[in-house]
Amino acid sequence: MRRAATAGGAGIALALVCALAAPVPGVAAERHGAHDPARAVLPEGDGWGSAAGGVTGGSAADRDHVYTVATRAELAEALADDPGEPRIIRVTGAIDANTAPDGTPLTCDDYATDGYSLDAYLAAYDPDVWGDVEPSGPLEDARVASAARQAERVLLPIGSHTTLIGVGDDARLLGATLDVRGVENVIVRNLTFEDTFDCFPQWDPTDGDTGNWNSEYDSLVLYGAERVWVDHNTFTDGRRPDADQPEYFGRLFQQHDGQLDIVRGTDLVTVSWNEFTEHDKTILLGNSDGASADDRGRLRTTFHHNLFHNVNERAPRVRYGQVDVYNNHFRQDRGARYGYSWGIGIESALVAEHNAFTLPRGPEGTTPDRVLHRWTPGTSVTEGGNWVNGRPVDLLGAYNAANPDAALGDDVGWTPELRPRVDHPLLVPALVRAHAGAGERLWR
Numbered sequence: 001m002r003r004a005a006t007a008g009g010a011g012i013a014l015a016l017v018c019a020l021a022a023p024v025p026g027v028a029a030e031r032h033g034a035h036d037p038a039r040a041v042l043p044e045g046d047g048w049g050s051a052a053g054g055v056t057g058g059s060a061a062d063r064d065h066v067y068t069v070a071t072r073a074e075l076a077e078a079l080a081d082d083p084g085e086p087r088i089i090r091v092t093g094a095i096d097a098n099t100a101p102d103g104t105p106l107t108c109d110d111y112a113t114d115g116y117s118l119d120a121y122l123a124a125y126d127p128d129v130w131g132d133v134e135p136s137g138p139l140e141d142a143r144v145a146s147a148a149r150q151a152e153r154v155l156l157p158i159g160s161h162t163t164l165i166g167v168g169d170d171a172r173l174l175g176a177t178l179d180v181r182g183v184e185n186v187i188v189r190n191l192t193f194e195d196t197f198d199c200f201p202q203w204d205p206t207d208g209d210t211g212n213w214n215s216e217y218d219s220l221v222l223y224g225a226e227r228v229w230v231d232h233n234t235f236t237d238g239r240r241p242d243a244d245q246p247e248y249f250g251r252l253f254q255q256h257d258g259q260l261d262i263v264r265g266t267d268l269v270t271v272s273w274n275e276f277t278e279h280d281k282t283i284l285l286g287n288s289d290g291a292s293a294d295d296r297g298r299l300r301t302t303f304h305h306n307l308f309h310n311v312n313e314r315a316p317r318v319r320y321g322q323v324d325v326y327n328n329h330f331r332q333d334r335g336a337r338y339g340y341s342w343g344i345g346i347e348s349a350l351v352a353e354h355n356a357f358t359l360p361r362g363p364e365g366t367t368p369d370r371v372l373h374r375w376t377p378g379t380s381v382t383e384g385g386n387w388v389n390g391r392p393v394d395l396l397g398a399y400n401a402a403n404p405d406a407a408l409g410d411d412v413g414w415t416p417e418l419r420p421r422v423d424h425p426l427l428v429p430a431l432v433r434a435h436a437g438a439g440e441r442l443w444r
Contacts, residue, residue: 037442038066038088038165042187042229042270046420047302047324049270055229057163057187061086068092068167072099072153072176079158086161091191092168097154097176108199111149116142116200122248125203132205140202147200147216154196154217155179158186166190169440174238177217184226192438193219194238197255203248212251218258222266224294234275234438235259235282242280256280258314262301262321263287265294269301275309275437280337282311286319289346289376295320296347302418303328307432310336317343317375318350324416325352327423329432330371334360340373342381349412350381352395356428357388368393369402380409387425 042055049055058065065087067078078089098106121143125135135143154176158164160183166172172192180186198215205211219235222228237256245253259276262269262285276282286295299321308315308330315330316323325342332338342352359366368388372381372395383396400407423431435441 037190038090038163040187040189042231043420045418047270047272047304047418048268048300048322049227049229049302050418051268051300053227055185055187055227055270056161057185057229058086058088058161059163059187060161061088061163066090069095071095071103072097073101073103076156079156079162083159084161087159088163088165091164091166091171091173093170094172094174095176096174097156098150098174099153106153108150111153111199112142112146113149114142114145115139116146121203125205127205127211127249130205132211134206135203143200143202147198150199151216157181158188159183161185163187163189164191165442166192166438168443169438171438173219176219178220179223180221180225180228181223182225186225186227187229187231188220188233189229189231190233190438190442192234192236193259194236195240196257196259197240198257199255201253201255205249210251211249213248213254215255215257217256218261220260222260222262222269224265225269226267228266228269230260230269230271230274232273232436232438232442234277235279236275236277237279241278254280258282258284260284261287262299262316263295264291265298267298267300271301271303271306273305273432273436275307276311276315277307277309278311280312282308282314283316284314285316285321285323286345289319292320292347299323302326302416304419305423305428305432305436307331307436308341309333311341312337313339313341313373314343315341317345318348319345320347320349322349322412322414323351324419325350326354326416326419327421327425327428327431329356329358329429331358331429332360332366334365338366338370341371343373343375344379344381344408345375346379348376348379348381349414351412351414351416352381352383352386353416354385354422354425354428355387356425357386357393358429359388361389367398367402368395369398371395372399372408374399374403374406374408377406378409380412382410382412385425390426392425 196219201213201215
């Protein structure tokens, strides 16, 4: 037995060396200097994004449509120039979306208007004073008007046939929402999205049993978009972690929404080699049970070789779409908030295979039955080949055993085919650690 174990360990070690040395789809050519990383296209067969013509972004851009930007004003101008023409936008350094046209930094106080202040809002809508109905009246109107002023600065629309790529290891978008809406053929690579925050969250006493603070702005929104590649980015709350935020009315003053939303008829997306870190509501596919007219038969998305580190939920939460989640690493540190990873909603068709989980052990640890969460009765998930803390675990079986009154079915009725490589789950943490996230690796 000891000899067999040693041989097996040697086999895994050899496989790991080979896997780390093997070219990563989408970056091999850049590493060998074959061409500019900004002109890379999604490799053939790499997830749902590669179907129906693939994703080429702005790879065909002529010299007049290649931009290098270092400020919010330059980025907004490049995004707005010559709509529909293939373009490459290279981001250098840190760009703060909360800046005036002249580059002056803007604070929440600069956006506040019509008498809004947080202290006044808290006093007006304290449940002990206001009750359990949604806020209305002058201060809620002032909050909405103030939020609209912030939205003018932080929402940045991306057009069709665009590649937006960070240069080097320090390309950051601070407080920004990239809005990929009603367009096609877009590539977003090598950017750190940090602290996309809402200055003016709304108190909703009807949300849940005790009310909640709800915010706007996701770091990246795909809304009615087609053929999108999201690759080698880092998503983080960074300078404003939820853990440091106060509580009002007994609930976290939540200034962050999601890191990536894929909604309203978006289709054919590949999300690869990214890091999603230190966040609450991480990724949403389909934002309403009532959006069947937009979403049924769409929202086809692949997630592979991503890191989900200390994210509380929605990694992802799925409605309607055929979603392939494989070869990702889900890592939770002891003490980090954790609700679930895979949320199964209405008509969800999630296939989750060959992923690796690193979960805290012991009496206060995280048990495998918590990985799945069922939102809608009668739904299913196809799950298999997933490993937890170095061992194979039947995650669906663990969930169903712990939740017999909310059991999930075991077959969503489709089989993924667009997978360029499938690595053993024991190798996935090292592969993801070596290759995922934003940084200078694409430019070496």
